[in-house]
Amino acid sequence: MTAGRNLVEVENLVKHFPIRKGFFSSRITGYVQAVDDISFTVARGETLGLVGESGCGKSTTGRLLIRLLDPTSGRIMLNGADLAHIPADELRTKRRDVQIIFQDPFSSLNPRKTVEGIIAEPLIVHRIGTKAERQARVAELLKLVGLAPDHARRYPHEFSGGQRQRIGIARALALNPKFIVCDEPVSALDVSIQAQIINLMRDLQRDLGLTYLFISHNLAVVRHIADRVAVMYLGKIVEMTDKNALYENPKHPYTQALLSAIPIANPDRKRQRVVLTGDVPSPMAPPKGCRFNTRCPVAVQRCREIEPPLVDTGSGHQVACHLVTP
Amino acid sequence: MRHRLFVSGLVLLGLMVLMAIFADLLATHNPVQVRARFRFRPPSFDNFFGTDNFGRDIYTRVVYGARLSISIGFAVVLLTAIAGTAIGLISGYVRRLDNFLMRIMDALMAFPTIILALALSAALGPSAFNIVVALSVVYTPRVARVVRASVLVVREADYVHAAQAVGASNLRIMIEHILPNSMAPLVVQLSFVFAYAVIAEAVLSFLGVGPPPPTPSWGSIIAEGKDYIREAAWITLFPGIAIAMTVLGLNLLGDGLRDVLDPRMNVDNR
Amino acid sequence: MGRYIVQRVLAAFPVLLIVTLISFCIMQLVPGDPAVVMAGPQATAKEVEQVRVQLGLDKPFLTQLGTWLYGLLQGDLGRSILLGRGVSQAIGERLPITLTLALLSFLLTVAIGIPAGVIAALRQNTWIDQTVMTVALIGVSLPNFWLGLMLIIFFSVVLDLLPAGGYVTLSQGFWPWFKSLLLPSLSLGLLQMGLLARITRSTMLEVLRQDYIRTARAKGLPAFKVVAKHAFKNALIPIVTIIGIIFSLLLTGSVVIETVYSLPGLGRLLATSIFSRDYPVIQGGLLLTAAMFVGINLLVDVLYAFLDPRVRYD
Numbered sequence: 001m002t003a004g005r006n007l008v009e010v011e012n013l014v015k016h017f018p019i020r021k022g023f024f025s026s027r028i029t030g031y032v033q034a035v036d037d038i039s040f041t042v043a044r045g046e047t048l049g050l051v052g053e054s055g056c057g058k059s060t061t062g063r064l065l066i067r068l069l070d071p072t073s074g075r076i077m078l079n080g081a082d083l084a085h086i087p088a089d090e091l092r093t094k095r096r097d098v099q100i101i102f103q104d105p106f107s108s109l110n111p112r113k114t115v116e117g118i119i120a121e122p123l124i125v126h127r128i129g130t131k132a133e134r135q136a137r138v139a140e141l142l143k144l145v146g147l148a149p150d151h152a153r154r155y156p157h158e159f160s161g162g163q164r165q166r167i168g169i170a171r172a173l174a175l176n177p178k179f180i181v182c183d184e185p186v187s188a189l190d191v192s193i194q195a196q197i198i199n200l201m202r203d204l205q206r207d208l209g210l211t212y213l214f215i216s217h218n219l220a221v222v223r224h225i226a227d228r229v230a231v232m233y234l235g236k237i238v239e240m241t242d243k244n245a246l247y248e249n250p251k252h253p254y255t256q257a258l259l260s261a262i263p264i265a266n267p268d269r270k271r272q273r274v275v276l277t278g279d280v281p282s283p284m285a286p287p288k289g290c291r292f293n294t295r296c297p298v299a300v301q302r303c304r305e306i307e308p309p310l311v312d313t314g315s316g317h318q319v320a321c322h323l324v325t326p
Numbered sequence: 327m328r329h330r331l332f333v334s335g336l337v338l339l340g341l342m343v344l345m346a347i348f349a350d351l352l353a354t355h356n357p358v359q360v361r362a363r364f365r366f367r368p369p370s371f372d373n374f375f376g377t378d379n380f381g382r383d384i385y386t387r388v389v390y391g392a393r394l395s396i397s398i399g400f401a402v403v404l405l406t407a408i409a410g411t412a413i414g415l416i417s418g419y420v421r422r423l424d425n426f427l428m429r430i431m432d433a434l435m436a437f438p439t440i441i442l443a444l445a446l447s448a449a450l451g452p453s454a455f456n457i458v459v460a461l462s463v464v465y466t467p468r469v470a471r472v473v474r475a476s477v478l479v480v481r482e483a484d485y486v487h488a489a490q491a492v493g494a495s496n497l498r499i500m501i502e503h504i505l506p507n508s509m510a511p512l513v514v515q516l517s518f519v520f521a522y523a524v525i526a527e528a529v530l531s532f533l534g535v536g537p538p539p540p541t542p543s544w545g546s547i548i549a550e551g552k553d554y555i556r557e558a559a560w561i562t563l564f565p566g567i568a569i570a571m572t573v574l575g576l577n578l579l580g581d582g583l584r585d586v587l588d589p590r591m592n593v594d595n596r
Numbered sequence: 597m598g599r600y601i602v603q604r605v606l607a608a609f610p611v612l613l614i615v616t617l618i619s620f621c622i623m624q625l626v627p628g629d630p631a632v633v634m635a636g637p638q639a640t641a642k643e644v645e646q647v648r649v650q651l652g653l654d655k656p657f658l659t660q661l662g663t664w665l666y667g668l669l670q671g672d673l674g675r676s677i678l679l680g681r682g683v684s685q686a687i688g689e690r691l692p693i694t695l696t697l698a699l700l701s702f703l704l705t706v707a708i709g710i711p712a713g714v715i716a717a718l719r720q721n722t723w724i725d726q727t728v729m730t731v732a733l734i735g736v737s738l739p740n741f742w743l744g745l746m747l748i749i750f751f752s753v754v755l756d757l758l759p760a761g762g763y764v765t766l767s768q769g770f771w772p773w774f775k776s777l778l779l780p781s782l783s784l785g786l787l788q789m790g791l792l793a794r795i796t797r798s799t800m801l802e803v804l805r806q807d808y809i810r811t812a813r814a815k816g817l818p819a820f821k822v823v824a825k826h827a828f829k830n831a832l833i834p835i836v837t838i839i840g841i842i843f844s845l846l847l848t849g850s851v852v853i854e855t856v857y858s859l860p861g862l863g864r865l866l867a868t869s870i871f872s873r874d875y876p877v878i879q880g881g882l883l884l885t886a887a888m889f890v891g892i893n894l895l896v897d898v899l900y901a902f903l904d905p906r907v908r909y910d
Contacts, residue, residue: 066491095493108484112506118485121502122492171488433614436893437886438848441866445882448870449625525739529852532741533867548742552856555760559749566742574737 007179007211008042008065013074013084015060019284032283034060036235037074039310042179047205047212049226049243051219051258053280057235058215062181065213066098067091078179096126099172103184105164109156115142115167116152122174141170146200162193166200173204179211186221198224220262223247231255234283234291237310241317251319253296290322298323332582338575342568345389346396355383357390358540366558376560378550380540384561387542388568394543395524395572398458402523403516405462410469411512415500417470418477428474431467439464439522440529447535454537461526465519472515476508483507510587517580521573528569544569604897608890615890619883620664623875624657633873634677650677651876664879673880678872683880687862691884693763694854694861698846701781701788705842709789710835713796718823720801728793735790740849744783744856751779761858780857784849788842795838799831806830833903840896844889 016031035057042048050058063069065076067083076083083094099122102108109118119141120134129137139149145166156164165185172180182201186194202225204210216222222229223243230240231254239252250256257276278295281287287294293303302322310320345352354374361381369376375384417427434442446460480486481504489499530536531545539546544565551561623630631648632639639647648654652663667674673683716728752760764776803809804827812822851863858864862881869877 063487068487068490092493095491098491100488100491102484102488104484108488110483110485110503110507113502121489121494125489125492125494125498168488175492429610430614432611433618433886436611436615436889437618437882438844438851438889440848440851441882441885444851444866444870445622445878446625448873448878449622449875451627521737528739529741533852533855534871545739548745552745555745555749556753559753562742562745562749566739566746569739569742570734570737573739574734577733577737 005043006041007044007079008213009075009077010041010065011039011075011077013038013061013064013076014072015057015064015069016072030284033235033286034283035064035071036286038232038235038237040230040237040240042211042213044178044211045205045209046227047214047225049222049229050213050215050232051217051222051229052232054217055280055283056232057283058217058232059183061232062100062183062213062215065179066100066181067095068100096122096175097178098181099175099177099179100181100183101165101168101172101185104188105161105168106156106188108168109164111156114153114155115159118156118167119152119171119174122171126175128175137174138170141173144173144204145170160193161189162196165189165193165197169197169200169204173208176208177210179213182212182214184216185214187216187218194221195224201225219247219258231258234281234286236291236320237318238292238320239318240310241319245315245317249317251313251317251324252292252321253298253323254292257297290320329582331578332585335575335578335580335582338571339579340575342392342572342575343396346393349389349393352389353386355386357382357386357542366554368558369560375564376558378547378558378561379554382540384547384564387547388544388565390542391544391547391565392568392572394454394537394541395527395569398454398461398527399520399523399572401458402461402465403520405458406465406469406519407512407516409462409466411473411505413466413470414473414508415477415504418474419481419496419500419504424474427470431470434463434467435471437464440526443526443530444533444535447530452535452538454541457527457530457536460530461523464526465522469512469515469519472511473508476511477504480504480507514580514584514587517576517583521576521580524569524572524576600901601898604894608894612887612890615886616665616668616883619879619886620661622879622882626875629653630873630875634875647677650675668883673883674876676869676874676877678869678874679877683876686865686877687880687884690860690862690865693859694847694850694863697777697780697784697850697854697859697861698843700777701785701846702843704781704785705788705792705846706839708785709792710796712789713793714800714823714828716793716797717800717804725797729797732790732793735787736794738787740783740787741852741856743786744780744853747779747783748856761856763859763861776859780853780859783856784846784853787849788845792835792838792842796831796835799834800827803827803831833900836899836903837896840892843892847885847888 013035014037015035016033018028019030019032038057038061040048050061052058060069064071065083067076071084074084078094078097081090081094083091083098086094113121116135116138119138123129123134123137128134135152138152142149142151147163147166147170151159151163156167159167169185185201186197189197198221201212205212212225214222214225226243228240228242229246230237231246231252232238233254239246239250239255246255247259250259276295281291281294287304288307289305290296290299290303290308293299296303300323306322308320308322310318313319313324359382361377364373364377364381365379367373367377367381373383373385375388377383378387413427413431417424417431443457443460443464446463447456450456450459483503486499486503489503494502527536527543528545528548531543532549534546534549536543536546547565548562551558551565555562626633629644629648631644631651631653634651635644635647652660655663664674671684673687675681676683676686679686712728712732716725719725748760751758758775758779762776764772766773809822809827813819850861851866853859854861854863855867862885865877866881868874869881
């Protein structure tokens with residue numbers, strides 16, 4: 001096992017949400033297969049981008065990794081310890097190593113707390129430092145994310161969306177985590193602000209040696225920050241490789257479709273537009289065979305019967321498609 | 327317009343509360359002393375609101391009645407706030423208990439409030455304390471449901487998830503995050519509970535299960551005056567006005583608070 | 597839809613069960629010995645013992661509960677010692693009067709409250725609107741028993757138009773019967789009228805602002821048709837909900853209004869039983885009124901499904 005190089009190793013992670021019906025018995029009538037047997041690793045200091053349409057399970061994956069949700073099965077190894085199967089008290093200490101940055105800068109800050117109360121909460125929960133020490137730490141964190149220490153006594157509504165996102169980042173950093181799940185951290189921001197936040201996150205990664213899982217539906221944003229990218233479709237990873245390989249040479253038809261939808265600044269460069277038709281099938285009843293077959297422009301009979309495994313097609317470029325051969 | 331109504335509600339309620347606090351100073355007579363010579367005196371400079379069949383001064387009794395009504399109302403608000411918040415928080419946050427707790431609340435709400443309160447105070451015996459207990463049992467479900475509903479919204483906020491992600495305990499999350507953000511509808515609901523409690527206390531006293539006589543209670547003064555309505559209507563008139571003023575004040579306050587604190591709950595359009 | 601109705605009916609059962617248990621347990625709350633309380637202060641030890649045996653209080657709690665539930669299934673709510681007869685019969689005799697009263701005041705409430713709310717909404721911010729709303733607000737702040745007494749002072753004592761109390765049966769003529777119930781239904785209904793007018797007004801205002809109303813107006817439909825056909829129909833759903841609540845409030849209010857007007861209804865029976873600590877009657881009355889409440893709520897739920905095609909049936 002390469003516990004040295006990889007900070008996070010996810011193996012066969014599954015999350016099924018039961019669908020209950022009935023008044024007396026709460027009968028389980030089915031499952032939403034939000035995350036269905038995915039495996040990936042994130043190396044120390046690396047950023048893994050996780051992309052896909054809404055409802056593909058990428059946010060659920062993020063929430064499983066920080067254990068906001070309990071996985072149905074599978075392992076989440078962090079530094080050699082399995083977050084999915086450790087006792088509650090150990091999980092509490094382990095939580096210091098894993099943090100999250102949320103998408104919505106308005107819902108992610110408690111409107112009734114001051115900035116100081118918000119950023120210091122992780123320290124209070126883990127009983128770190130005296131009140132004065134925590135104040136000093138909050139001031140330090142505010143400076144780190146580009147805010148002024150005297151912002152500490154204000155309330156969230158006094159800040160703009162970008163500033164609020166910085167506060168959220170400061171809170172995530174309070175416990176000196178090793179790994180941060182960034183759940184669409186810039187999607188709710190103006191485009192002009194997005195770049196600032198992305199740059200801040202890159203600087204913090206470099207200075208503090210952070211490891212990111214960067215979840216986004218926006219491939220252009222992911223390109224700016226990720227080292228490697230995993231593409232999810234209906235609870236499965238369909239393609240995963242280095243950033244350059246993915247953007248220059250996408251192999252899975254779904255990835256190709258996603259990439260072809262990104263507008264290109266250079267009008268001379270022609271790219272074939274792959275247009276997806278139809279809706280994403282319900283995760284309650286995913287299609288048989290390859291999950292993408294109902295919308296795939298090149299699907300053949302085999303795709304409707306057998307589910308393709310995620311295989312290495314050479315130099316770590318993993319693809320789950322019958323039509324892509326090594 | 328709205329603002330003015332809210333302020334007038336505050337003034338009305340403030341007047342009643344002041345009356346309750348300074349009852350000893352405002353009273354002109356002894357509230358319980360029987361003076362047969364002075365029976366059925368109509369309102370005058372000696373007896374502002376007249377006298378009753380025992381020659382007691384109605385004005386003084388109404389003033390002391392304010393003390394009883396306001397303290398009972400306040401005690402009910404306090405008890406329902408504590409019990410309702412606790413049940414609502416637990417029900418909304420600990421989903422395993424939700425169904426069980428809410429079925430009990432549903433059952434309590436299925437009773438006609440006054441009839442349940444009557445039965446409870448009849449069983450417990452007539453006293454101010456038992457009225458408080460009975461009314462609190464009756465109104466707790468309303469508060470619990472309001473709190474639960476806002477907990478269900480707040481618990482999905484990302485700041486709650488953030489607290490969970492750092493390993494904060496459920497208790498801490500409830501007290502630090504969910505409770506403060508569920509306050510607005512709670513406060514609005516409590517002002518209406520106060521109003522209901524004042525009316526309910528009057529009804530219970532009117533029907534004779536309130537604090538035993540000769541304790542001056544608005545409801546029992548009206549009950550006594552009922553038999554003399556032809557010859558001494560003032561006995562009935564003034565305590566009723568006192569009830570109406572208090573309840574009107576609370577209703578105005580509640581409407582105003584709802585507009586200020588929680589625009590989403592607004593029923594009236596401006 | 598049929599499934600939805602069945603589900604609502606099934607959901608009412610656990611509530612009814614808890615309601616039954618609570619009603620039964622009321623007697624357990626009595627501090628000390630209920631038999632002593634019921635027998636009265638002058639009772640001898642032998643009389644107390646007699647009461648105890650008659651009430652079944654000498655048996656263990658679960659046996660008492662079992663006996664009560666068994667009786668309940670056969671429509672038997674036990675015996676009232678004070679009245680010397682079955683609780684079910686006593687209630688059965690009184691109930692029609694209470695229901696008549698509730699129905700009459702319900703009709704008054706709807707007949708006045710809804711038009712008042714609609715007019716206030718259509719004439720928003722005029723003196724009509726403000727008058728309706730002020731009356732409504734004061735209305736919901738008045739204790740109904742006091743309002744009842746004030747109406748007696750005005751209509752019976754001052755004007756001498758209507759009786760101050762007492763019940764006249766329908767067999768003695770329609771007008772005497774109607775006159776004996778008019779003041780009680782008014783005092784019961786006036787408060788709910790205010791409530792109904794307020795809700796009607798605000799939902800109408802809400803609906804009148806919708807795009808489809810503007811469309812209806814823009815295409816030149818007459819104003820009356822817009823209001824009647826498009827606006828009111830859509831405002832009806834919240835109004836139906838509140839009407840369910842109002843009917844329940846009317847039943848509750850009957851306890852005190854029947855006392856004010858000396859009407860021999862269920863409310864009066866309950867009030868006197870509470871005064872004389874007649875626990876079997878209290879239990880039975882409590883259970884019956886709560887069961888009616890549950891039934892009304894059920895009816896509202898079902899009505900809802902008919903009125904609003906968007907109600908989810910699962």
